[in-house]
Amino acid sequence: MYDHRKLGRELGLFDTDPLIGAGLPYWLPAGAIVRHTLEEYVRAIERRAGYQHVYSPVMGKRELYELSGHWAHYRDDMFPPMDLGGEQVVLRPSLCPHHAVIYRTHAHSYRELPLRIAELGGMHRAELSGVLGGLTRVRAIQLNDAHVFCTPEQVADEAAAALGLIRQAYAALGIRPVRYRLSLPGPGGKYVDEPEVWRQAPALLVDVLERSGVPYEAVDGEAAFYGPKIDVQIAGSAGREATLSTVQVDFYQPKQFDLHYIGPDGAKHRPVMVHRSIIGSVERAVAHLIELYGGAFPAWLAPTQLAVLPISDAELPHADALLKGTELRVEIIGPERGSLGARVRDTRLVPYVAVIGAREAADDHVALRLRDGRRLDPMPAAEALRRIGTFVDMHSLALWD
Numbered sequence: 001m002y003d004h005r006k007l008g009r010e011l012g013l014f015d016t017d018p019l020i021g022a023g024l025p026y027w028l029p030a031g032a033i034v035r036h037t038l039e040e041y042v043r044a045i046e047r048r049a050g051y052q053h054v055y056s057p058v059m060g061k062r063e064l065y066e067l068s069g070h071w072a073h074y075r076d077d078m079f080p081p082m083d084l085g086g087e088q089v090v091l092r093p094s095l096c097p098h099h100a101v102i103y104r105t106h107a108h109s110y111r112e113l114p115l116r117i118a119e120l121g122g123m124h125r126a127e128l129s130g131v132l133g134g135l136t137r138v139r140a141i142q143l144n145d146a147h148v149f150c151t152p153e154q155v156a157d158e159a160a161a162a163l164g165l166i167r168q169a170y171a172a173l174g175i176r177p178v179r180y181r182l183s184l185p186g187p188g189g190k191y192v193d194e195p196e197v198w199r200q201a202p203a204l205l206v207d208v209l210e211r212s213g214v215p216y217e218a219v220d221g222e223a224a225f226y227g228p229k230i231d232v233q234i235a236g237s238a239g240r241e242a243t244l245s246t247v248q249v250d251f252y253q254p255k256q257f258d259l260h261y262i263g264p265d266g267a268k269h270r271p272v273m274v275h276r277s278i279i280g281s282v283e284r285a286v287a288h289l290i291e292l293y294g295g296a297f298p299a300w301l302a303p304t305q306l307a308v309l310p311i312s313d314a315e316l317p318h319a320d321a322l323l324k325g326t327e328l329r330v331e332i333i334g335p336e337r338g339s340l341g342a343r344v345r346d347t348r349l350v351p352y353v354a355v356i357g358a359r360e361a362a363d364d365h366v367a368l369r370l371r372d373g374r375r376l377d378p379m380p381a382a383e384a385l386r387r388i389g390t391f392v393d394m395h396s397l398a399l400w401d
C-alpha cells in the first residue's frame with residue numbers, strides 16, 4: 001500500500017513547509033508536470049463536450065456569498081473575512097457564485113442553452129489543522145469545476161452527459177470508483193428551506209443514475225446545502241472512502257442570482273444550474289493517482305516518459321541527436337550517473353527506457369525496455385519515438401501492443 005505523502009516527497013512531486021503553512025502544499029517540477037498534463041487533458045475533453053472556459057478571482061465580497069447562500073449555510077468551512085477599505089472580502093469556498101454572475105453578464109435566449117461554463121479554479125476551505133495532510137486535506141484547492149445553465153427540460157440530459165464525461169476520464173486514468181452515491185439531505189444539516197427543490201431534484205438524479213445503468217446507494221446527510229448530488233466515491237490506499245467527482249442539480253442559486261433566459265414564448269424563464277466536477281480537486285485526484293500507481297504513472301501522465309541510457313560517453317551525441325524534435329518528455333541519463341544496472345534501477349518508474357550501445361548508435365536503432373519488464377527487439381529510433389507518441393496521444397494505459 002502506497003502513501004502519497006511519502007511518495008510525493010521521494011519522487012519530488014510536492015511538499016509542504018511550515019513557513020508557508022499547513023494544508024498549503026506546493027508542487028515541485030515533476031509533480032507540476034503531472035498536474036499540468038491532467039489539467040490539459042480535462043480541458044480538452046471539456047472543450048470537445050461543448051464547455052467554454054473562463055477565469056474568475058479566488059475571492060469576492062461577502063455580499064456575493066450571502067446571496068449564494070454560502071454565508072448562511074457554509075460559513076464554518078470558510079476563511080474569516082478580510083476587512084478592506086470598508087468592505088469585507090472572503091476567499092471563495094466554491095466557484096458557483098462567480099459563474100452565476102458570469103452568466104448574468106448579458107441576456108440569454110433559450111437558443112444559447114445549455115451554456116456550459118468551466119474553470120479549473122482556486123478555492124479555499126478552512127480545514128482544522130488537525131486533519132490536514134498531504135494533498136487530500138488542504139486549505140487551498142484547485143477545483144475542476146463547471147456549471148451548466150440549462151432549461152428544466154435539459155437538466156437530465158446534461159447531468160447524464162456529465163456522468164458520461166466522468167466515466168470517460170476514469171477510463172483514461174485507470175480510476176475505479178468504489179460506488180456511486182446519491183447524496184440526499186439528512187437531519188441536522190444546513191439546507192436551504194425550499195421544499196419544492198428537495199422534491200424535484202432527487203427524482204431527476206435518480207432518473208440519471210437509472211438511465212446510465214450504474215449501481216448506486218442513496219445516503220442521507222451528504223447533499224450540498226442547495227441540492228442533492230451524485231457523488232463518485234473512490235477508496236484511498238488506507239481504504240478510506242472519499243468523494244472525487246460530483247454531479248449536482250441546483251434550482252436555488254439561479255433564483256438567488258435572479259438568472260433568466262428568454263424562452264420561445266418571449267417571456268423570462270429561470271434556468272437550472274448543473275454543478276459538475278469530472279476529477280474533483282486536482283490535489284485529491286493526483287493524491288489518488290500517486291497511491292493507485294505507486295508513482296508508476298500511465299505514460300501520458302508520467303513526468304519522464306522515456307529515459308535514454310547511453311552505455312558509454314561515446315553514444316551521448318547520438319542520444320542527443322535522436323531526440324531532436326520529439327515532443328515526448330525525455331531524460332538522457334549518461335554514464336556519469338552510474339553503471340547501466342544502477343541507471344536501469346533508478347528509472348524503474350519510467351514507462352520506456354531506451355538503451356543505446358555502439359551497435360544501436362551505428363544502426364540508428366534503440367532497444368526499448370518497458371516498465372512492465374518486456375524487452376523489445378531493437379528498432380529504428382524514429383519508429384520507437386513515433387510508436388511511444390501514439391500510446392501517449394491515445395491516453396493509453398497499455399505501454400505496448
Ligand SMILES: [Zn+2]
Pocket residue numbers: 094095096145146147275276
Ligand atoms: Zn458549483
